[in-house]
Amino acid sequence: MQRNAYLLCRKVAVPLMRARQMSVGHGLTTVEVDDKSGIAILTMNRPPVNGLNLELLQDIKTSIDTIESNKSRGLILTSSSNSIFSAGLDIMEMYKPDKDRVRKFWIALQDTWLSLYGSGIPTAAAINGHSPAGGCLLATACEFRTMLPNFTIGLNETKLGIVAPKWFMATFLNVLPVRQAEMALTQGKMFTTDEALRVGLIDSVTENKSAAISECQKFIQTFEKVNPFARSLTKQQFRQKDLQQFEDERDNDLEAFLFFINQPSVQKGLGIYIESLKKKAKQ
Amino acid sequence: MQRNAYLLCRKVAVPLMRARQMSVGHGLTTVEVDDKSGIAILTMNRPPVNGLNLELLQDIKTSIDTIESNKSRGLILTSSSNSIFSAGLDIMEMYKPDKDRVRKFWIALQDTWLSLYGSGIPTAAAINGHSPAGGCLLATACEFRTMLPNFTIGLNETKLGIVAPKWFMATFLNVLPVRQAEMALTQGKMFTTDEALRVGLIDSVTENKSAAISECQKFIQTFEKVNPFARSLTKQQFRQKDLQQFEDERDNDLEAFLFFINQPSVQKGLGIYIESLKKKAKQ
Amino acid sequence: MQRNAYLLCRKVAVPLMRARQMSVGHGLTTVEVDDKSGIAILTMNRPPVNGLNLELLQDIKTSIDTIESNKSRGLILTSSSNSIFSAGLDIMEMYKPDKDRVRKFWIALQDTWLSLYGSGIPTAAAINGHSPAGGCLLATACEFRTMLPNFTIGLNETKLGIVAPKWFMATFLNVLPVRQAEMALTQGKMFTTDEALRVGLIDSVTENKSAAISECQKFIQTFEKVNPFARSLTKQQFRQKDLQQFEDERDNDLEAFLFFINQPSVQKGLGIYIESLKKKAKQ
Numbered sequence: 116m117q118r119n120a121y122l123l124c125r126k127v128a129v130p131l132m133r134a135r136q137m138s139v140g141h142g143l144t145t146v147e148v149d150d151k152s153g154i155a156i157l158t159m160n161r162p163p164v165n166g167l168n169l170e171l172l173q174d175i176k177t178s179i180d181t182i183e184s185n186k187s188r189g190l191i192l193t194s195s196s197n198s199i200f201s202a203g204l205d206i207m208e209m210y211k212p213d214k215d216r217v218r219k220f221w222i223a224l225q226d227t228w229l230s231l232y233g234s235g236i237p238t239a240a241a242i243n244g245h246s247p248a249g250g251c252l253l254a255t256a257c258e259f260r261t262m263l264p265n266f267t268i269g270l271n272e273t274k275l276g277i278v279a280p281k282w283f284m285a286t287f288l289n290v291l292p293v294r295q296a297e298m299a300l301t302q303g304k305m306f307t308t309d310e311a312l313r314v315g316l317i318d319s320v321t322e323n324k325s326a327a328i329s330e331c332q333k334f335i336q337t338f339e340k341v342n343p344f345a346r347s348l349t350k351q352q353f354r355q356k357d358l359q360q361f362e363d364e365r366d367n368d369l370e371a372f373l374f375f376i377n378q379p380s381v382q383k384g385l386g387i388y389i390e391s392l393k394k395k396a397k398q
Numbered sequence: 399m400q401r402n403a404y405l406l407c408r409k410v411a412v413p414l415m416r417a418r419q420m421s422v423g424h425g426l427t428t429v430e431v432d433d434k435s436g437i438a439i440l441t442m443n444r445p446p447v448n449g450l451n452l453e454l455l456q457d458i459k460t461s462i463d464t465i466e467s468n469k470s471r472g473l474i475l476t477s478s479s480n481s482i483f484s485a486g487l488d489i490m491e492m493y494k495p496d497k498d499r500v501r502k503f504w505i506a507l508q509d510t511w512l513s514l515y516g517s518g519i520p521t522a523a524a525i526n527g528h529s530p531a532g533g534c535l536l537a538t539a540c541e542f543r544t545m546l547p548n549f550t551i552g553l554n555e556t557k558l559g560i561v562a563p564k565w566f567m568a569t570f571l572n573v574l575p576v577r578q579a580e581m582a583l584t585q586g587k588m589f590t591t592d593e594a595l596r597v598g599l600i601d602s603v604t605e606n607k608s609a610a611i612s613e614c615q616k617f618i619q620t621f622e623k624v625n626p627f628a629r630s631l632t633k634q635q636f637r638q639k640d641l642q643q644f645e646d647e648r649d650n651d652l653e654a655f656l657f658f659i660n661q662p663s664v665q666k667g668l669g670i671y672i673e674s675l676k677k678k679a680k681q
Numbered sequence: 682m683q684r685n686a687y688l689l690c691r692k693v694a695v696p697l698m699r700a701r702q703m704s705v706g707h708g709l710t711t712v713e714v715d716d717k718s719g720i721a722i723l724t725m726n727r728p729p730v731n732g733l734n735l736e737l738l739q740d741i742k743t744s745i746d747t748i749e750s751n752k753s754r755g756l757i758l759t760s761s762s763n764s765i766f767s768a769g770l771d772i773m774e775m776y777k778p779d780k781d782r783v784r785k786f787w788i789a790l791q792d793t794w795l796s797l798y799g800s801g802i803p804t805a806a807a808i809n810g811h812s813p814a815g816g817c818l819l820a821t822a823c824e825f826r827t828m829l830p831n832f833t834i835g836l837n838e839t840k841l842g843i844v845a846p847k848w849f850m851a852t853f854l855n856v857l858p859v860r861q862a863e864m865a866l867t868q869g870k871m872f873t874t875d876e877a878l879r880v881g882l883i884d885s886v887t888e889n890k891s892a893a894i895s896e897c898q899k900f901i902q903t904f905e906k907v908n909p910f911a912r913s914l915t916k917q918q919f920r921q922k923d924l925q926q927f928e929d930e931r932d933n934d935l936e937a938f939l940f941f942i943n944q945p946s947v948q949k950g951l952g953i954y955i956e957s958l959k960k961k962a963k964q
Binding site for chain 1: 555556557558559560561562564567575576577579580581583584585586
């Protein structure tokens with residue numbers, strides 16, 4: 116049917132990558148499409164920790180949209196780092212923020228999530244490193260998760276003195292049982308790879324990045340005999356309640372974030388946290 | 399209390415069956431009421447595969463209503479076939495459909511589900527054969543499921559190029575964890591008996607049909623010391639959100655189905671599928 | 682931050698207890714605050730079975746509010762009995778009820794639940810005895826449950842000929858998978874300690890009351906490094922849907938209860954039940 120669309124490039128997606136990078140201009144992600152499988156690998160590449168700043172979010176969002184419009188047969192999200200999947204939101208976007216930029220930053224986060232959680236094509240996360248907060252959000256927005264041993268994943272917002280937005284929670288609850296989700300969210304729990312597997316936060320453990328990519332490909336190939344259009348509608352219908360609630364509340368969510376981030380106590384807390392990170396870095 | 403109402407017939411429900419068959423006139427189901435237990439067995443009997451066409455659906459719906467109004471103490475849904483519980487919607491109802499009939503067909507499916515999912519009495523499925531799509535819908539609409547070994551069950555709509563309606567999904571989600579449900583629905587996964595047990599899609603495995611019927615009776619008898627009126631209200635309150643959402647959307651659901659089924663691409667797909675079935679049948 | 686507020690009393694919370702007992706006046710609960718941990722133990726003390734009558738409910742509610750306003754770091758709910766956590770609603774409040782009192786009674790139950798389920802501080806139940814119906818409601822309204830061996834817990838309303846209100850169900854569903862919840866609610870199932878653990882209705886089994894209290898303290902201490910304000914908002918956001926639905930329906934819920942309880946058949950049923958309890962007591 117539309118499968119010829121998947122086979123655009125014989126070499127590993129060079130034309131696509133160039134096209135995407137040109138249009139975005141930040142160069143913080145790469146996209147490779149395997150011309151045999153039609154599956155795209157989207158790699159976050161903002162050293163050292165894939166902190167989600169405005170530009171990285173914009174690049175992820177644009178990459179997702181490009182992959183989808185190119186009729187790729189699936190999307191694998193991973194990281195160029197060998198110890199961090201993504202450290203979550205870049206705290207520097209929130210500390211003493213520029214008024215316009217911080218607004219764009221949050222909207223970019225919302226848009227990225229919307230593209231990923233609502234994506235029509237199969238999505239899988241190859242979690243090749245730690246994945247707290249926003250990193251966990253991206254991983255749980257995918258349809259499948261495999262993770263390398265001895266890393267951690269979770270929505271640890273309460274430990275940072277903040278509250279995970281409702282749509283973070285909805286994404287989490289699309290994966291975890293309600294009992295586990297409430298406990299993890301209130302505790303700000305970071306699960307080890309083994310704990311994450313046991314509780315269902317990830318679907319499998321893989322020994323290294325290449326095995327993780329293979330595992331994600333295997334998941335995406337479970338849809339080989341599935342009608343892509345029916346699949347896409349099914350997924351969107353399944354996630355519709357969450358997507359609808361997000362749309363209904365996204366303006367409020369933005370204002371709530373901006374209000375919160377501008378509280379003196381929050382700014383003070385962020386300042387202390389940044390100082391402690393600097394000290395750690397020096398040690 | 400009202401238990402004498404259960405004991406209408408000394409012989410195996412012959413009067414009841416006749417009454418029902420007379421009123422319905424299609425003869426595609428049988429109902430037996432055990433006069434000791436007061437439990438009714440509703441058997442789908444449209445060879446070869448219990449394809450859910452207009453008449454079978456009407457008979458199932460009428461049988462459910464009759465069983466309920468006769469104050470039976472429980473309903474066991476099963477099949478007269480020894481390899482198929484129900485093969486799901488009869489594809490011939492949807493291929494080059496008569497305009498009036500296909501509308502009645504979908505309404506009959508909606509009504510049947512509504513009667514079964516919202517039934518006040520305990521319901522159990524003795525799944526004595528394969529149970530894809532609409533067959534799985536009927537099984538999951540019951541309160542309990544036991545299944546014979548080496549068969550398959552699931553909502554495999556995406557594999558057929560169609561989308562399970564929202565109320566199919568709601569019924570599925572009343573049984574399976576959200577994580578398992580999303581994966582199964584997008585994959586159009588058919589679970590083997592063993593897989594179905596592991597994931598919770600069925601409650602037990604039984605060796606043969608008679609053991610399955612006994613298992614269902616045992617489940618229904620767990621309500622022996624339960625007030626039937628309180629039980630019925632509890633079940634309806636528990637399922638109210640799904641039932642309410644269905645009522646709110648049933649007209650849209652009908653129109654969406656009719657629109658979908660009349661798409662040339664869908665008709666073409668159905669045609670190809672029917673040809674492939676014919677070829678298989680000849681082999 | 683606000684942690685000095687937790688350390689109000691050097692001796693075991695005597696001032697707090699006195700203050701609370703004075704303001705309430707029924708003396709059916711005690712509150713002890715450990716000055717080292719800042720954790721409050723709220724003990725229901727209405728022998729012989731902690732039947733939830735108007736006064737006990739008022740005392741529990743007032744105790745919760747006092748504990749919360751004193752910035753305690755957590756609340757442990759337990760019983761002074763060594764065989765009953767709480768036997769649930771006091772049936773005598775519902776049998777031939779005084780019109781004004783029975784209204785106050787139900788409102789007190791609603792308020793108590795609202796305070797406990799919506800409490801900002803960590804809550805845990807040390808279930809040191811049987812915990813049917815209203816007892817199970819209080820236990821599941823907490824964030825964590827540990828239970829002593831060889832007791833039973835569950836929402837057994839259907840066995841008593843009544844229907845657990847929607848907010849009982851919502852509380853139950855915040856703990857149990859939907860499949861387990863529906864079966865348990867319709868069956869009016871009382872789970873043994875072991876069964877409750879297996880299904881997830883409790884989180885752990887502890888050998889005796891003192892071990893149960895320790896286990897609850899351990900749970901509450903998992904929040905030690907969590908920002909209390911962020912934690913509280915996270916919990917309330919997580920439970921918001923249930924809390925909102927309750928607020929929307931609480932007036933209807935009250936009227937439905939009053940209507941139901943005044944049915945002659947219900948009064949008759951309660952009368953028979955009370956007689957049977959009296960006979961048992963004499964044996």
